[in-house]
Amino acid sequence: xxxxxxxxxxxxxxxxxxxxxxxxxxxxxxxxxxxxxxxxxxxxxxxxxxxxxxxxxxxxxxxxxxxxxxxxxxxxxxxxxxxxxxx
Numbered sequence: 001x002x003x004x005x006x007x008x009x010x011x012x013x014x015x016x017x018x019x020x021x022x023x024x025x026x027x028x029x030x031x032x033x034x035x036x037x038x039x040x041x042x043x044x045x046x047x048x049x050x051x052x053x054x055x056x057x058x059x060x061x062x063x064x065x066x067x068x069x070x071x072x073x074x075x076x077x078x079x080x081x082x083x084x085x086x087x
Contacts, residue, residue, distance in 0.1 A: 005047070005055050005081040007031060014076065020069050027065070047081055055081035
């Protein structure tokens with residue numbers, strides 16, 4: 001299984017995502033759109049997939065989530081998440 005996960009969040013993902021909702025946020029939307037995961041759970045520092053595997057988010061993505069959850073303007077981005085040592 002891959003040790004990294006490249007995620008591209010588009011303007012469409014941002015518009016379709018729900019602020020503060022770990023299952024329907026823009027990052028979760030991007031993961032489903034790209035068929036990388038079926039039912040992701042995105043929290044403030046990691047992504048968990050449907051199998052319980054966890055992926056650590058880089059600082060850039062963590063800061064982006066905080067801004068988005070506060071209702072601040074966010075822009076499309078690309079980041080790489082790394083498989084958690086615990087996942």
